[in-house]
Amino acid sequence: MSLVLGIPPLIMNIVQAGLLERAFHDALFPSLLYRGEAQYEPWPANTGTQMFMTRPGLLAPITTPLVAGVDPVPQTVSYEQWEAVLDRYGGTIDTHIPTSAVGNADQFLRNIQQLGLQAGQSLNRLPRNALFKSYLSGQTVLIAATAAPDTAIRVASLNGFFDVVARGVNVRPLPVSPSSPLPITINGTISRNVIGAYPDDATDPYGPGTLLLDAAVGAVVAARASVLSRYRPRVLRSGGGSSIDAIGASDILTLQDCINATNWLRKNNVLPHEDGYYHGHINTDGNSQIFQDPAFQRLNTSLPDHVYYQKAFIGTIAGIAFFSNNESPDYNNSGARTTTGTNAAYSRDIGAETTNESGINIGRTIVTGRGAIYEKGLDESAYVTEAGITGKQADFQVVNGGVEVQTERIRLILRAPLNRLQDQVAATWSITTCFPVPSDASSGGYERFKRAVSIEHALDS
Structure with missing residues (x-):
């Protein structure tokens, strides 16, 4: 040898x-x-x-006694598929x-x-x-002003507006159409239905495009007004607001934002992960901003030796186990960008804007419960x-x-x-795989996706 x-x-x-x-x-x-x-x-x-996965909805609790001699009324279980x-x-x-x-x-x-x-x-x-893409869906803004007779509107993102799942109506997501309309609200007060969605770029169905309405807008609405689907998932914004443009430079991530996310998941009966906690993926700016929060500082007064300050990481708090994740989406790591305003820009990978009209770059922390993704x-x-x-x-x-x-x-x-x-x-x-996100439209509130919450805040830079 x-x-x-x-x-x-x-x-x-x-x-x-x-x-x-x-x-x-x-x-x-x-x-x-x-x-x-x-x-x-x-x-x-x-x-x-x-492959289509099916989930049944819940039957409403019955608290009224049966009338003597009268049979109970047959019920129908609603189903949904993803x-x-x-x-x-x-x-x-x-x-x-x-x-x-x-x-x-x-x-x-x-x-x-x-x-x-x-x-x-x-x-x-x-x-x-x-x-x-799932947990930012159904919320966008106008990118062009509307006139009262307009039956089509231009929006920054079609994410969450091109298909619909209506409880008790359809099981599988259907493309929006006159027979499958999607209820929306424009500028918080104008209610219409989307009956068609056409992207500017056919290779990106989530990107900027045009929504066809079932009736004229009926008013002059300025560009950057909010457009919200009835079935949009919950998004929490530091400082509040109905769109990404509500976020200013001082709207940084706070401990209360995280507590609100935990509260929302618990309210919707979302189980924590097997370790007993919800999971939060947070970028380094968000982690640093928590340490600026007066509530967090009061909580840790005179505790310089606590692990929070020793490691400069918030770790586990508010029912959430946080993970420092530099892949949290922002303007720099979310794919090709498309201008959607004077300063605003949409990012292709996540189907949402990552810079708002004020030029504020947006950070996002997502808090997940069990079964949020497969x-x-x-x-x-x-x-x-x-x-x-x-x-x-x-x-x-x-x-x-x-x-x-x-x-x-x-x-x-x-x-x-x-x-x-x-x-x-x-x-x-090489790998052959996919990552489906299950919906929960058949139970609870109108939100199509309920097993995670995205928190939007200003980035430090």
């Missing part, structure tokens, strides 16, 4: 494979904060790429091994690490975007047929066909060189 530096090749293979697997884990785990909120359910094989659509995600990078071999650092391992970072951030943002994923080992693969799956060995490392349902595939010089190695990550 030939030796390399006195080590048998089989041992070298194990050591090398172990290094690759560790590099992938080290890069991946720090970024999977939002994904940790999702309850995982495997996607059954051979069932297609679209949708999961399976998609595949992945990224790849090539490494020229001769370049890696002569460099002052191992480019191959560095590329693996960078792929891991990409996979981690991708799998953090997919559930993040799904959560915020992950439904397909085991990619199902892609391997009786024909087999070149190499071994989830085996930490470098062989001619490549090595595949599967961790947290993410595959890392190392393809052996296929070029004539056998010196170009491809590394790829």
